[in-house]
Amino acid sequence: MISTMTTFTLRKPITREEARAIFLSTAPKYQAVPGLIRKTYILSEDGTVAGGLYLWNSRAEAEALYTPEWRAFVTEKYGTEPVVAYFESPVVVDNLTQQILSDA
Structure with missing residues (x-):
């Protein structure tokens, strides 16, 4: 398994409530992503x-x-270019499902 972290510095700070509304508006885009x-x-x-x-x-x-289209979407939505970092994730502890996942 692989984990990625995307970050982008906002032009002006936003509140937790503003972030929640923005995130909920984009969340459906990530459902069923292969x-x-x-x-x-x-x-x-x-x-x-x-x-x-x-x-x-x-x-x-x-x-x-x-993709370039995803980067453009993020840049337009948040006004800044995203940074993407990749990490190996050989083991994941999921307390919600009470599982330990391994990519072996």
């Missing part, structure tokens, strides 16, 4: 950085999302 297991939206405590934590089946499936 290979995407989970997405968590994130906002810094001071409201100046937003982004997402993603858990993927594979890097190829992750890379398939982060």
Whole structure:
């Protein structure tokens, strides 16, 4: 499995409530994305950085999302270019489902 973290620095800070409304407006876009297991939206405590934590089946499936069109969508929505970082995720503890997931 692969995790990605996307971040973007906002031009002006937003509140948790503003972020929640924005995130809910884009959340349906990520339903049924091939290979995407989970997405968590994130906002810094001071409201100046937003982004997402993603858990993927594979890097190829992750890379398939982060297209120039996706980058343009994020840039238009938030007014700033996103940064994407990739991480290996060989084991995931999921307390909601009470499972330990492994990519082995």
